[in-house]
Amino acid sequence: MPKAPTPRCIIVRHGQTEWSKSGQYTGSTDLPLTEYGVGQMKRTSECIFRNKFIDPNSITYIFTSPRTRARQTVDLILASLTQEQRERIRVVVDEDLREWEYGDYEGLLTSQIVELRKSRGLDRERPWNIWRDGCENGESTEQFGLRLSRAIARIQNLHRQHQAQGIASDIMVFAHGHALRYFAGLWLKHGEEKPCDGKKPVPATYQDETVPYVALKTYRHLVDNPSFLLDAGGIGVLSYAHHNIDEPALALAGAFVCPPEEESQHGATES
Template sequence: MTVPTPRCVIVRHGQTEWSKSGQYTGLTDLPLTEFGVNQMLRTGESIFRNQFINPDNITYIFTSPRTRARQTIELVLKPLTEEQRSKIHVVVDEDLREWEYGDYEGLLTKEIIELRKSRGLDKDRKWNIWRDGCENGETTQQIGLRLSRVISRIQNLHRKHQAEGIASDIMVFAHGHALRYFAALWFKLGVEKQCETEQELANANSYNDDSVPYIALKNYRHLIDNPSFLLDAGGIGVLSYSHHNIDEPALELAGAFISPPPPEEESQHGQL
């Protein structure tokens, strides 16, 4: 082993007016608040100045197309030199958009619960977005499918970079529900479903970058319950692999705020 184990660093966009108020923000394209801008400037200074993330190890950034995510990238990367930024592939991927909330866009959770009650729903059990999805928005199967596609692309790149001996941190900039869902699928929570329908088998053409191979899925995963993860606006998490093995995706509990050790100093845990 000559390079660090690949990592996927997830970053939720900085504060917006609706993330502050708790309103569900899917397709609505809001900018960051002044606090959110300063929040992400401080985050970029911290993670790069202290080498929590080595900018020379960043191979790709995958981002939601929403303004709040792309604005966050610019702020976080501000400490980097122009040369360092030029070496990072930035891939705008529609599959990383936030959950499409449909009728619940702009509402608070308590308002969604009241709306569903007025429509005669949830008489036998409480609404659970991770299981029940959103009226006139996305089901949990739909968001699970598209996030499974993103994960397959990133893990394929990690596998390629590891084989080539290239250090590879891939950063993902997106949203609260989408990134918590993404993290849960990363280490295989939820249930697996075979791709059978036209939508499941289709190439969604969600990004435009020839350096990122398209991966045709045979199966995908989706959630049926809350994974009980928190990721506030501006939050960062780190996903990686056990035993330096791309087939063993795992949550790196230490997070981005502990600098990864040199490869020769990494723990060599045995197979369990």
């Protein structure tokens, strides 16, 4: 039996919107893609599948933010696949993957946020850092980290199951600029770890009986910029070292697919 490749988590930022183009913070504002953004994602779809960067037959799940811009991007990425290929992929809409709730900063530029905070007497001792300080009347970094930690736990649990079954498993995650950079930081175990009660959120953040809920004993949140970039329409790849789900890693080769028999750098005897 051929060896299945190491599972991957492929993160995709939605295509261009008017506010991603202008640099305005876009959390709950439900913008569609621009005309350019639509064409951008159609081209990306054709490229990644035509060039075999991603084998559509290896995609087991797609998890997406509920926002229009993310769900529209999912549809455009899948558009170049056959109907049979699309029907094999389970698409799960997950509230945990929505963008940071920016509160008072929604729709503003970074420079405007800095001035707003200055006018309120904030940041006298050190500059504002969203990864540490969060957003006024929006989400703290702890709140954001908790829900993204939940999403990661579910994906890694599915990967563990698929690996045990010998199933090739690329799970794609469609979301937003801050959310995916934060997600990648947590995947690599950056930031601080804190205890949590493991209780399911009420209401549930997703509806899919094939995705087990994972009760967390701890979660992680960032305290500084993870120093990752992901432009609108960009794709990143997260995976595991040594074929081990307990060793999450960044796949520096990106979407380039290495045949399983050539994955010697991930071999169990390597360190």
